[in-house]
Amino acid sequence: MSINKVVKVALIGNPNTGKTSLFNQLTGLKQKVGNYPGITVEKKQGICKLNETVKAEVTDLPGTYSINPTSMDETLVLDTLLNEKNETFPDVIVVVVDIENIKRNLLLFTQIKDLKIPTILVINMVDQMERKGIKINVPLLEAQLKTKIVLASARKRIGIEEIKLAILNYKNLDITPISNISERIDKEYFTKLKSAFKEFPLYKSWLLITQKKEFDFLTEKEQKLVLKFREDLDCIKRYQHKETILRYQIINEILKESFIVDTTKATDLRGVLDRILTHKVFGYVIFALILLFIFQGIFDWASYPMDIIDGAFASLSSWVKTVMPPGTFTNLIAEGIIPGIGGVVIFIPQIAILFTFISILEETGYMSRVVFLMDKIMRKFGMSGKSVIPLISGTACAIPAIMASRNISSWKERLITILVVPFTTCSARLPVYAILIALIIPNKPVLGILNLQGLTMMALYLLGFTAAILSSILLHKVLKINNKSLFVIEMPNYKIPSIKNIVYEVIEKTKAFVFGAGKIILALSIVLWFLASNGPASFKNAEQTVSEKTENKDLSKEELQKKIASYKLENSYIGYMGKTIEPVIKPMGYDWKIGIALISSFAAREVFVGALATIYNVDSDGEDVGTIKQRMAAEINPDTGEKRFNFPTGVSLLLFYAFAMQCIGTLAIVKRETNSWKWPMLQLVGMGILAYISAVVAFNIFS
Amino acid sequence: MFKTIANLQIGEKAFIEKLCLDNIPLKLLEMGCLPGIEVQLIQKAPMQDPLYIKVNGSHLAIRKETAEKITIVNY
Numbered sequence: 001m002s003i004n005k006v007v008k009v010a011l012i013g014n015p016n017t018g019k020t021s022l023f024n025q026l027t028g029l030k031q032k033v034g035n036y037p038g039i040t041v042e043k044k045q046g047i048c049k050l051n052e053t054v055k056a057e058v059t060d061l062p063g064t065y066s067i068n069p070t071s072m073d074e075t076l077v078l079d080t081l082l083n084e085k086n087e088t089f090p091d092v093i094v095v096v097v098d099i100e101n102i103k104r105n106l107l108l109f110t111q112i113k114d115l116k117i118p119t120i121l122v123i124n125m126v127d128q129m130e131r132k133g134i135k136i137n138v139p140l141l142e143a144q145l146k147t148k149i150v151l152a153s154a155r156k157r158i159g160i161e162e163i164k165l166a167i168l169n170y171k172n173l174d175i176t177p178i179s180n181i182s183e184r185i186d187k188e189y190f191t192k193l194k195s196a197f198k199e200f201p202l203y204k205s206w207l208l209i210t211q212k213k214e215f216d217f218l219t220e221k222e223q224k225l226v227l228k229f230r231e232d233l234d235c236i237k238r239y240q241h242k243e244t245i246l247r248y249q250i251i252n253e254i255l256k257e258s259f260i261v262d263t264t265k266a267t268d269l270r271g272v273l274d275r276i277l278t279h280k281v282f283g284y285v286i287f288a289l290i291l292l293f294i295f296q297g298i299f300d301w302a303s304y305p306m307d308i309i310d311g312a313f314a315s316l317s318s319w320v321k322t323v324m325p326p327g328t329f330t331n332l333i334a335e336g337i338i339p340g341i342g343g344v345v346i347f348i349p350q351i352a353i354l355f356t357f358i359s360i361l362e363e364t365g366y367m368s369r370v371v372f373l374m375d376k377i378m379r380k381f382g383m384s385g386k387s388v389i390p391l392i393s394g395t396a397c398a399i400p401a402i403m404a405s406r407n408i409s410s411w412k413e414r415l416i417t418i419l420v421v422p423f424t425t426c427s428a429r430l431p432v433y434a435i436l437i438a439l440i441i442p443n444k445p446v447l448g449i450l451n452l453q454g455l456t457m458m459a460l461y462l463l464g465f466t467a468a469i470l471s472s473i474l475l476h477k478v479l480k481i482n483n484k485s486l487f488v489i490e491m492p493n494y495k496i497p498s499i500k501n502i503v504y505e506v507i508e509k510t511k512a513f514v515f516g517a518g519k520i521i522l523a524l525s526i527v528l529w530f531l532a533s534n535g536p537a538s539f540k541n542a543e544q545t546v547s548e549k550t551e552n553k554d555l556s557k558e559e560l561q562k563k564i565a566s567y568k569l570e571n572s573y574i575g576y577m578g579k580t581i582e583p584v585i586k587p588m589g590y591d592w593k594i595g596i597a598l599i600s601s602f603a604a605r606e607v608f609v610g611a612l613a614t615i616y617n618v619d620s621d622g623e624d625v626g627t628i629k630q631r632m633a634a635e636i637n638p639d640t641g642e643k644r645f646n647f648p649t650g651v652s653l654l655l656f657y658a659f660a661m662q663c664i665g666t667l668a669i670v671k672r673e674t675n676s677w678k679w680p681m682l683q684l685v686g687m688g689i690l691a692y693i694s695a696v697v698a699f700n701i702f703s
Numbered sequence: 704m705f706k707t708i709a710n711l712q713i714g715e716k717a718f719i720e721k722l723c724l725d726n727i728p729l730k731l732l733e734m735g736c737l738p739g740i741e742v743q744l745i746q747k748a749p750m751q752d753p754l755y756i757k758v759n760g761s762h763l764a765i766r767k768e769t770a771e772k773i774t775i776v777n778y
Contacts, residue, residue, distance in 0.1 A: 066729075103759060244729065245737055271745075278746055373748060376753065487765065488763055
């Protein structure tokens with residue numbers, strides 16, 4: 001036997017069965033998230049050591065109620081299990097079921113069992129057994145289900161070693177199907193099906209013909225056969241219904257003998273909580289308070305670590321400059337790469353805090369109640385109750401928010417959600433808003449406790465949400481998409497959240513942001529640095545030109561350096577770009593310098609502040625808003641003799657940043673999630689037009 | 704006049720009579736909404752939609768339009 005043998009394990013189960021807890025227990029932090037080739041769903045994998053020589057590669061498949069998929073996430077389970085050549089095709093499947101809802105959970109088990117892949121059944125949350133008055137006859141159930149059963153409690157680490165042992169001995173598992181569906185539905189039909197695909201297990205052939213999608217791993221001949229069987233759609237539909245009813249019958253027969261519940265022991269904590277949390281008044285009040293609390297976390301608590309990160313990267317840049325020999329390479333590191341990485345890291349606190357809250361709400365079971373409360377309201381806007389989660393997440397970053405829309409099964413509702421999420425005020429807009437508000441809004445108290453600047457910030461948040469809602473209404477009216485999909489959500493029992501699960505979830509989401517969006521932001525920071533630090537001949541002769549011009553003036557060395565830097569920027573490639581677009585942005589009240597900042601922040605909005613810092617040649621530790629602010633406040637518009645950043649220009653900029661789609665990362669993720677350039681382009685153009693028009697109108701009204 | 708899940712009062716129980724199979728997606732069956740099974744309306748969302756039901760040991764929320772397609776018989 002070879003050393004380091006790897007057993008491929010797939011974890012499958014209904015949502016809310018503690019499958020992820022089990023995955024975390026089995027693999028610890030040895031997890032990685034990758035992408036499945038060609039599709040966008042994340043692949044969560046981890047390594048689990050079974051004994052000295054054998055390891056298991058565990059894949060955590062998305063939670064699903066059935067092998068017949070209704071959403072993008074669920075399709076993955078089917079794809080993994082049907083294609084033997086797939087690199088994640090499992091040697092053994094571990095089906096996780098929740099002891100409280102074993103009947104419905106076993107439906108998925110019986111489907112998977114019929115695929116003739118070795119399968120282990122893990123009955124989870126057995127620590128609740130006594131309290132719920134449940135008794136299981138394990139040997140009998142094992143015999144009936146023809147499988148190995150492990151009673152476990154992933155949260156309390158009960159049964160984990162037993163599961164590992166069962167995985168290790170997977171070759172001894174019985175692979176006979178348990179539900180002889182063909183006999184009981186239509187023997188003749190299924191005999192025909194069986195002889196058509198002789199090499200496949202019958203249930204696999206049945207799944208191949210019942211799905212609407214194409215399976216590219218089939219041979220041409222097999223594909224033709226599949227299409228032929230699919231012609232009789234009514235028959236397939238009828239038999240699928242029959243199959244499900246039959247499976248429930250079989251499960252009922254089995255459970256009658258081996259699974260006993262004493263219902264008198266059930267408590268009604270759930271009922272009490274449900275009545276409060278979904279109450280027509282208290283339900284919304286509680287939800288609003290929770291939202292307020294989350295926003296408080298994102299803005300207030302996150303600002304402390306963000307200031308520290310900001311300062312740390314600024315000092316790192318200056319340190320690099322003092323330690324390394326001056327030159328292009330040092331500049332690349334100090335002015336391109338370090339601020340680029342800093343621009344990504346700075347968002348980690350907000351994203352981590354937001355996802356901590358969201359995963360707590362999901363773990364406790366509260367999120368389903370929010371979906372229930374909000375569904376009818378959201379439907380008026382063409383979305384689903386499930387859209388609430390992406391819209392909240394969007395206040396941190398649109399990228400994970402858009403990924404969170406995958407569980408919306410209706411394509412139209414999902415698409416609208418994806419399209420409007422970028423309107424919500426993400427954390428990248430905050431530094432832009434902060435500096436502009438500081439410039440144009442006086443820091444005056446309102447009604448004693450509130451503050452005018454704070455109120456403006458809040459108004460901008462509301463503006464973002466309003467824009468999202470209004471555009472969703474428009475999209476709902478305009479998009480002609482047949483919306484025949486079912487909304488069914490499970491209302492899980494309330495649970496105390498597991499800290500381990502939350503920590504892992506937050507780490508995973510943050511990693512996804514850092515490596516997804518981060519790469520793009522970093523790459524563009526480097527490109528921008530290059531464009532700003534190179535230019536045609538006039539750029540190269542900057543020092544000479546400036547020295548000649550200022551010969552008569554008595555300038556200190558420092559001031560001369562600043563003049564040179566400023567001249568260089570004006571004559572750099574990006575300076576030329578800024579000047580080129582000046583006629584276009586003039587109606588909004590901007591000059592070429594703001595134009596540079598606009599171009600720079602196309603990649604990511606927060607670059608605006610950094611770009612302005614460079615433009616107004618603040619010292620290299622120029623992340624200090626105070627200094628940039630003073631420079632900006634002193635800037636004069638030569639045409640009018642007024643301040644450049646006066647009230648009209650400021651409002652115009654605020655509106656532009658509130659509406660414009662200035663985020664390459666979001667565009668890339670929308671392309672990936674919708675599998676088309678059409679939708680990200682619609683966002684780019686539509687939001688761009690809205691931003692431009694509202695900025696022009698605002699500028700002209702206030703001027 | 705057919706009675707459907709949408710006609711139930713909060714707390715009221717009934718049996719699912721038959722599903723209009725053509726209209727009801729497979730998923731609902733798979734979630735446990737089967738003919739002859741007891742269903743109870745637990746709660747209605749503030750605008751009377753969606754409905755929160757208990758069926759076959761599962762607690763589910765379904766939209767009113769779906770509930771209207773599931774006919775029931777009283778005890």
